[in-house]
Amino acid sequence: MKFNIKDTFTKELPADPILENFRRPVHACFSYVEPKKTKQPALVHASPELAKELGITENDLKSEAFLKIFSGNSMVANTKPYAMCYGGHQFGNWAGQLGDGRAINLFEMEYNSKHWALQLKGSGETPYSRSADGLAVLRSSIREYLCSEAMFHLNVPTTRALSICETGDRVLRDILYTGHPEYEKGAVVCRVAPSFIRFGSFEILLAREDVETLKLLTNYTIKHYFPHIEMGTKKGYIQFFKEVTNRTLDMLIHWQRVGFVHGVMNTDNMSILGLTIDYGPYGWLEGYDEGWTPNTTDNRDKRYRYGNQANIGLWNLYRLASSLFPLIDEAEPLEAILEGYRTDYKKLYLKMMKSKIGIFSEEAEDVVLINTLEENLQLTETDMTIFYRNLSKIDKNAVITDDFLAPVMDAFYVPEAINGTIKEEWKTWFQAYVSRLQREALSNEDRKSKMNSVNPKYVLRNYMAQLAIEAADKGDYSVVDELYQLLLDPYGEQKESEKWFVKRPEWARNKTGCSMLSCSS
Incomplete structure (x- = not known):
């Protein structure tokens, strides 16, 4: 070797x-x-x-x-x-x-x-x-x-x-x-x-006022990982920060798309290349909840909760901007990039969410449709992965009858809670959704294919990882391999693996390793 x-x-x-x-x-x-x-x-x-x-x-x-x-x-x-x-x-x-x-x-x-x-x-x-x-x-x-x-x-x-x-x-x-x-x-x-x-590699040098090494590290990073950027100039450093900002935002949009919560978005856990790094107390949303964090250390303040990850990304980029400032000595271009992050996030998030529900043309009402959907998902405990995956089964020519929720019913943890006002809220949304789909050119099958390419069927739920851990602790690595093989094709149907396309089992709701985790996890 x-x-x-x-x-x-x-x-x-x-x-x-x-x-x-x-x-x-x-x-x-x-x-x-x-x-x-x-x-x-x-x-x-x-x-x-x-x-x-x-x-x-x-x-x-x-x-x-x-x-x-x-x-x-x-x-x-x-x-x-x-x-x-x-x-x-x-x-x-x-x-x-x-x-x-x-x-x-x-x-x-x-x-x-x-x-x-x-x-x-x-x-x-x-x-x-x-x-x-x-x-x-x-x-x-x-x-x-x-x-x-x-x-x-x-x-x-x-x-x-x-x-x-x-x-x-x-x-x-x-x-x-x-x-x-x-x-x-x-x-x-x-x-x-x-x-x-x-x-944090840049932050420590700012804290120590070591501008010489800061310049060396920045030039090294540009030379090897952003070679299209001019090295050693103010213009190049500004472009470098812009590209790191774009990569970071792209990563966070993907996190939101699949329902991933990092759990510890400290600046030392932020890759300069926009890569997800340092997997500790992470988790995927089980019940859709914008306030959820898997990290016990963050349970009170919920700084790193699902719905706040984009804001924390921006906060961390402010720290990086401060670290690069000695090389640029001008706040305005950095501030413009950070302000652009806010605007870009709204655009990219909307585009991503529209892809999740199979809408690809532009209409002003799309923002309201998505906002209402996210509110409805929190009316009662609803599995994010299953809901979006099964939403692709909706027929755009369907008439909304009493069983209109049948294609997504498996996503609800307490199906009997879907009645009265909650059911009416969902009925109103599905009527608007089907109407919107009818104004899309895609056929049901083409739309389903596109939706299933961005809405995974299989994600690494914490209880699944815990099952692999418990087996491995007894010397049985077969569950590790089974999950590894499953996750090679998360968007595929994998009919033989349907047992993993289910809501978190009730036994896992409060079990250590299956819900909340610590930084030791």
């Missing part, structure tokens, strides 16, 4: 001169540090699809060499692993230096003209671990591995995951911060992305 090593981050940016691995403030872009050796590594699962993108064969995936490298027990020749330094605003407050506290970058490589960075999450302490152990547990690692690949196949911009290995070590964790920690199985995930640079 050979890799075309093309390390750029460590060659072109300043390194921490201290080589010892202990917690400390680091005035550099990264620190060299090696992964912790694991006791008895075992491969839980690997992605053949992503492996192929990296030039890794299926035979390689089964090899001892692969297991050793991606469990952290051996290093690829001529590589020097490292952890990145960055800061960040956490829950709206500046947290100072953060950095890769439990992630170690193995190397950068090129294959088929694509550049990739590979890192291990849960591979031990780094100078940025603060009071933590730098390790990860099987539970959170399965969630990250499956979700990374699920999001990719949902066409959501994301980092990827190549493999997950058990370490054979036990890791002490207090899953819900109750003061009763327990030992769990340790694990390591190999995460893959073009780069893991974050908003």
